[in-house]
Amino acid sequence: MNWxxxxxxxxxxxxxxxxxxxxxxxxxxxxxSPILQRKKVISRIKRAIKRENIELAxxx
Amino acid sequence: xxxAIWNWIQRFSSPKYFYSMSAPLxxxxxxxxxxxxLYGLYLGLFVAPTDYQQGESYRIIFIxxxxxxxxxxxxxxxxxxxxxxxxxQIRLADMVAAASAPIGASFTFLALVTGALxxxxxxxxxxxxxxxxxxxxxLLFLYFGYMALQxxxxxQRSADKASGLLAIVGVVNIPIIHYSVEWWxxxxxxxxxxxxxxxxxxxxxxxxxxxxxxxFKLFYxxxxxxxxxxEALYRDRNRRWVRELIERL
Amino acid sequence: xxxxxxxxxxxxxxxALRNRHELxxxxxxxxxxxxxxxxxxxxxxxxxxxMAPGVIWVSALLAVxxxxxxxxxxxxxxxxxxxxxxxxxxxxxxxxxxxxAHWLLTGLPLVIIAPLLGLFMSLPTEAVSVxxxxxxxxxxxxxxxxxxxxxxxxxxxxxxxxLSLIILPLYIPIxxxxxxxxxxxxxxxxxxxxxxxxxxxLALALSLAPLATSVALRITAAR
Numbered sequence: 001m002n003w004x005x006x007x008x009x010x011x012x013x014x015x016x017x018x019x020x021x022x023x024x025x026x027x028x029x030x031x032x033s034p035i036l037q038r039k040k041v042i043s044r045i046k047r048a049i050k051r052e053n054i055e056l057a058x059x060x
Numbered sequence: 061x062x063x064a065i066w067n068w069i070q071r072f073s074s075p076k077y078f079y080s081m082s083a084p085l086x087x088x089x090x091x092x093x094x095x096x097x098l099y100g101l102y103l104g105l106f107v108a109p110t111d112y113q114q115g116e117s118y119r120i121i122f123i124x125x126x127x128x129x130x131x132x133x134x135x136x137x138x139x140x141x142x143x144x145x146x147x148x149q150i151r152l153a154d155m156v157a158a159a160s161a162p163i164g165a166s167f168t169f170l171a172l173v174t175g176a177l178x179x180x181x182x183x184x185x186x187x188x189x190x191x192x193x194x195x196x197x198x199l200l201f202l203y204f205g206y207m208a209l210q211x212x213x214x215x216q217r218s219a220d221k222a223s224g225l226l227a228i229v230g231v232v233n234i235p236i237i238h239y240s241v242e243w244w245x246x247x248x249x250x251x252x253x254x255x256x257x258x259x260x261x262x263x264x265x266x267x268x269x270x271x272x273x274x275x276f277k278l279f280y281x282x283x284x285x286x287x288x289x290x291e292a293l294y295r296d297r298n299r300r301w302v303r304e305l306i307e308r309l
Numbered sequence: 310x311x312x313x314x315x316x317x318x319x320x321x322x323x324x325a326l327r328n329r330h331e332l333x334x335x336x337x338x339x340x341x342x343x344x345x346x347x348x349x350x351x352x353x354x355x356x357x358x359x360m361a362p363g364v365i366w367v368s369a370l371l372a373v374x375x376x377x378x379x380x381x382x383x384x385x386x387x388x389x390x391x392x393x394x395x396x397x398x399x400x401x402x403x404x405x406x407x408x409x410a411h412w413l414l415t416g417l418p419l420v421i422i423a424p425l426l427g428l429f430m431s432l433p434t435e436a437v438s439v440x441x442x443x444x445x446x447x448x449x450x451x452x453x454x455x456x457x458x459x460x461x462x463x464x465x466x467x468x469x470x471x472l473s474l475i476i477l478p479l480y481i482p483i484x485x486x487x488x489x490x491x492x493x494x495x496x497x498x499x500x501x502x503x504x505x506x507x508x509x510x511l512a513l514a515l516s517l518a519p520l521a522t523s524v525a526l527r528i529t530a531a532r
Binding site: 146198201202204205206208209212213217218221222225226228229230232233236237239240241243244247 | 454457461462464465468471474475477478479481482485486489506510513517521524525528529531
Binding site for chain 1: 106110115116117120123127162163166169173174177180181279283287289290293297303309
């Protein structure tokens with residue numbers, strides 16, 4: 001089987017490859033979004049800690 | 061005895077313990093998902109024979125069917141863990157449910173779109189009111205409802221409980237919805253529409269299909285663990301273990 | 310327990326009768342929406358007859374949805390909901406009383422006005438009687454399932470759209486079977502199956518929905 005024949009998918013190339021492309025997109029999105037979420041959560045907590053430390057220092 | 065088991069469950073379901081134990085699991089699930097997925101893709105795209113009726117377009121089922129299975133499976137996971145969260149007050153279960161919703165919604169979306177892309181060459185239209193696609197669309201609405209309720213309630217605990225109850229009500233309804241949609245469909249279209257689940261599927265097609273289904277499940281396991289870890293960090297943001305962990309980062 | 314049920318039921322009915330103009334609103338809405346369709350699509354009797362079951366059922370669904378708010382909203386705002394939950398009677402019974410009142414005030418009027426709409430939509434007589442039966446079996450389920458939704462969203466600000474988002478998907482089976490029963494009846498075919506299904510769903514909703522609603526109310530109140 002040659003490659004152009006494989007990519008042609010018997011004339012259904014658009015439907016098959018759009019489906020597989022979208023799957024790739026959904027999978028990548030599912031990998032990226034929790035990583036971004038983690039970054040956001042950590043930076044939020046860090047900011048909260050900093051704020052509390054400043055408040056503590058001010059009280060003294 | 062029961063008390064000992066209970067203590068054990070309490071300890072192992074504490075967010076802190078979960079957080080420290082889950083990191084290697086994420087790696088293992090990801091690797092396993094990648095390997096099964098690649099092998100499944102290889103078998104599905106290169107080895108499986110061409111379908112004599114649908115030609116090459118049938119290769120969409122290697123992602124459509126596993127995605128559709130996942131959409132239902134993840135909803136079940138959500139409902140069961142919500143139930144555990146409501147009945148036994150285990151916070152980790154609530155976190156798992158909340159972490160599952162966006163993943164489930166994305167797989168439902170995938171099942172819908174690939175179903176439409178498969179339908180165009182088969183039915184001549186991107187969207188027909190086929191029973192499977194319609195049920196999938198309603199399932200997507202159920203996911204949206206869950207997520208909307210979860211984000212509408214400020215207080216985290218009651219948001220978990222409220223949306224968890226909704227997930228359970230949804231799970232009781234899913235069989236009824238499924239049955240009535242099937243029934244409605246046969247009424248309006250008859251059995252003329254080709255179905256995915258043909259009883260006699262060639263073994264060379266079945267194996268990649270099952271492999272892809274396993275790969276999707278493993279992938280879900282990895283992603284839900286990462287998301288639950290995030291939830292644990294965020295919800296315990298004022299507790300000491302999170303503070304110590306963040307300061308070490 | 311039965312006494313508590315009647316007391317609460319009568320209280321809700323009495324309260325509702327005090328502002329009567331509000332009582333008619335869902336009913337007017339129901340008739341109004343159905344009236345829009347001949348104007349928007351076509352007034353030819355054949356076309357109307359074909360879409361009548363769906364149109365009437367969807368309108369009934371929306372009318373009930375819009376009226377769900379008053380099931381718990383006022384009680385939540387003035388604190389009487391908390392009082393109810395403190396009462397020694399099982400919460401399920403009280404929920405059942407409130408849902409019954411809601412159905413008597415919105416579902417039943419819809420059923421009574423439905424023949425008029427059947428006339429508007431040129432439904433044959435047999436179909437009109439089936440329309441009444443199907444609404445009679447279906448609208449209590451709408452109130453029962455709706456109660457779960459309201460009790461989850463009553464404390465949310467501007468929860469109206471949210472309520473429809475979480476409740477409408479759950480209404481789909483009722484819509485399918487209710488509309489289909491009327492559709493089939495206008496072709497002169499038997500509809501026992503559809504009505505039995507609606508009855509079965511009603512029995513299921515009657516046994517499970519008050520439980521889910523009382524759990525939901527406790528969750529809302531714990532906030």
